[in-house]
Amino acid sequence: MAEQNLEAKLKNLLKQEKIQLWNPPYTEQGQQPGQQPGQQQGRQHMQELAERYAPLLRLPVSEVGGALESIRAQAVKRGRGNQTFRETSVATLELLLPRDAKKDPKVRTYLETRLDVSAQQVVDRVAEEHGLRSIKLILSGRTLSAERRLDEQGVKNHSKVMVLRVSDGELKQQLTEEEEERRSQEESVQRTQKGFQILSERDGSEDPDTTPFLEIADQKGNPLKIPPTEKKALILAMGFHEKGRALMKRKQHDNALCHLLQADQQFSKCGSALLSSVDNYAVLQLDIVWCYRALEALSCLEDGRSRLQRAEDCFLRCYGEQQERLLMIKGNTGREEVLFLRLYLLQSLLSYIEGSDSEARLQLSRVESLYARLRPDSEKMAQLMALGFSEREARLGLRASRGDLQEAAIHISTRRQEREELKQRERQKRRTRMEAISALMELGFSQRDAARALHHADGNVDRAYAILLDSSQDAQATNNNTEGGASPEKVEQLLYLGFERDSAEAALRLTGGDVQSATQLLLDSQGVLSPELLTPPSTSSSSSTPSSEEPSSASSSPEDSELVSEVLEDIAPHEEDYLDLTLEEESELISAMKAYLHREPAHT
Numbered sequence: 001m002a003e004q005n006l007e008a009k010l011k012n013l014l015k016q017e018k019i020q021l022w023n024p025p026y027t028e029q030g031q032q033p034g035q036q037p038g039q040q041q042g043r044q045h046m047q048e049l050a051e052r053y054a055p056l057l058r059l060p061v062s063e064v065g066g067a068l069e070s071i072r073a074q075a076v077k078r079g080r081g082n083q084t085f086r087e088t089s090v091a092t093l094e095l096l097l098p099r100d101a102k103k104d105p106k107v108r109t110y111l112e113t114r115l116d117v118s119a120q121q122v123v124d125r126v127a128e129e130h131g132l133r134s135i136k137l138i139l140s141g142r143t144l145s146a147e148r149r150l151d152e153q154g155v156k157n158h159s160k161v162m163v164l165r166v167s168d169g170e171l172k173q174q175l176t177e178e179e180e181e182r183r184s185q186e187e188s189v190q191r192t193q194k195g196f197q198i199l200s201e202r203d204g205s206e207d208p209d210t211t212p213f214l215e216i217a218d219q220k221g222n223p224l225k226i227p228p229t230e231k232k233a234l235i236l237a238m239g240f241h242e243k244g245r246a247l248m249k250r251k252q253h254d255n256a257l258c259h260l261l262q263a264d265q266q267f268s269k270c271g272s273a274l275l276s277s278v279d280n281y282a283v284l285q286l287d288i289v290w291c292y293r294a295l296e297a298l299s300c301l302e303d304g305r306s307r308l309q310r311a312e313d314c315f316l317r318c319y320g321e322q323q324e325r326l327l328m329i330k331g332n333t334g335r336e337e338v339l340f341l342r343l344y345l346l347q348s349l350l351s352y353i354e355g356s357d358s359e360a361r362l363q364l365s366r367v368e369s370l371y372a373r374l375r376p377d378s379e380k381m382a383q384l385m386a387l388g389f390s391e392r393e394a395r396l397g398l399r400a401s402r403g404d405l406q407e408a409a410i411h412i413s414t415r416r417q418e419r420e421e422l423k424q425r426e427r428q429k430r431r432t433r434m435e436a437i438s439a440l441m442e443l444g445f446s447q448r449d450a451a452r453a454l455h456h457a458d459g460n461v462d463r464a465y466a467i468l469l470d471s472s473q474d475a476q477a478t479n480n481n482t483e484g485g486a487s488p489e490k491v492e493q494l495l496y497l498g499f500e501r502d503s504a505e506a507a508l509r510l511t512g513g514d515v516q517s518a519t520q521l522l523l524d525s526q527g528v529l530s531p532e533l534l535t536p537p538s539t540s541s542s543s544s545t546p547s548s549e550e551p552s553s554a555s556s557s558p559e560d561s562e563l564v565s566e567v568l569e570d571i572a573p574h575e576e577d578y579l580d581l582t583l584e585e586e587s588e589l590i591s592a593m594k595a596y597l598h599r600e601p602a603h604t
Helices: 001-017 040-057 062-087 120-129 175-200 228-249 251-266 280-294 301-319 324-330 337-353 357-374 378-388 391-400 405-442 445-456 462-484 486-494 501-510 515-524 557-567 584-597
Strands: 090-096 109-114 135-139 158-163
Touching: 001 040, 001 228, 001 337, 001 557, 062 109, 062 175, 109 120, 120 135, 120 158, 135 251, 175 228, 228 251, 251 280, 280 337, 301 324, 301 405, 301 486, 357 462, 357 584, 378 391, 378 405, 378 501, 378 557, 391 405, 405 445, 405 462, 445 462, 462 501, 462 515, 486 501, 486 515
Parallel strands: 090 158
Antiparallel strands: 090 109, 135 158
């Protein structure tokens, strides 16, 4: 990280003085990237630059000279790459390999390829040349589709492409074992998507005890009314996010990032009004950049910086400029401050990598101020836990009360009471619902139809009865029309004209018994109707209420139930789990940042 910081500072100095290291006198004509200047004059000019910049940066001349040479070699390689691309259409991509795949962390890895090839061809080359299996390519936070061409997905000459491992099979394992591991990890994202897809299609009309469903609520636990299309995308986004966070806790950052990027893709399908009203989207952006940090992929600066900016903008919209909205809703702002601590810490890290030490120090000072206030006080934690509160409750309570022990105890007790009252309301709502369903069943309707109608009537029994009655009458009218339409006399007329019985009956059914229209339909189709049209529609005494949110099937298959149970396991049991940061990882990064920013100046 220090090398990136030094190079960024040197690039700023070179830009200010309009010095181009890829041109003479610093680089001779025909000189290759990485090759030291061959003539005495070139070496002398590079040495003079190093000696002039070293005192400004308070670093040894040798260290500055090495960084300058690295910048020069990159610039020369970029120039050669531009020329090659113009002449042959072969692009040069910089690969950000996994840490353990790099032979030398200081040496950049490049790949030359045409851009009209599929991403899968590049995956195969990278896997072969670097001994990797089961990898994905990430460009600016987006997973490249294996089947599509590179240029169709925004890959350009000199693009930085992150190589993300999605399987950790040992090289000594048998091929069958590796294939099984690869399939298992590839299925993780697919199973997560399918599980939450099933949940997103459930509207809550079935019995929650046997058919779980997800309900999106505000910060007070009140259900939110969201358009069906956005609701499905939001549930998928939040589901992928929960799975990603679960993997982050297990330190599986490669796999976590895959799920988080899927969540980001689903969030993009939601309207801007929805995204500006919830903080989930902002937290997701923080988690993605936190994974970049854990994977040492912060050279994706542009994507990381834009994500942090989106997170900050979203927090400001949701919480208010001075967090006044948050204060009004929750009564305090202490618990959410850990999100700002992580935001400022990541901003400080990116500023340092960009060579802006002053901005990095400014952000770090804000981080240290927040950290001093938010880090757990072990003595107060112990006192609260002795009162019967959990570790999570103690930590969040102390943050909400700004460290006041008595206020923390009151806050935790109040939160417990609020959660219990919410559970009581849910139990009462469920009892009322079951009583209403029983009342409708006594009137002759099926349990499934009664539950559906009650759901669409927002729990109003009279309205649900009216819906069921209308549906029954419509179904009966349809049955009558169908029965009258295909009367034996009319069927005989069509048979006399030479049509088959099945086709004649279907044509009369489709045209409401009009012999002339049925004849024309059969003539247009040359007497042959499709199997779907030949099959009469199934009818019942009462039909389900039509709805754009209606699930595809009335009951779940064992496989669906297994998938739902699997994804529900990754949903945090506590609604404020995302705020319950121990700050251990943050503390380590703060110490590392302080060490980088307060290095003793070397004598030059």
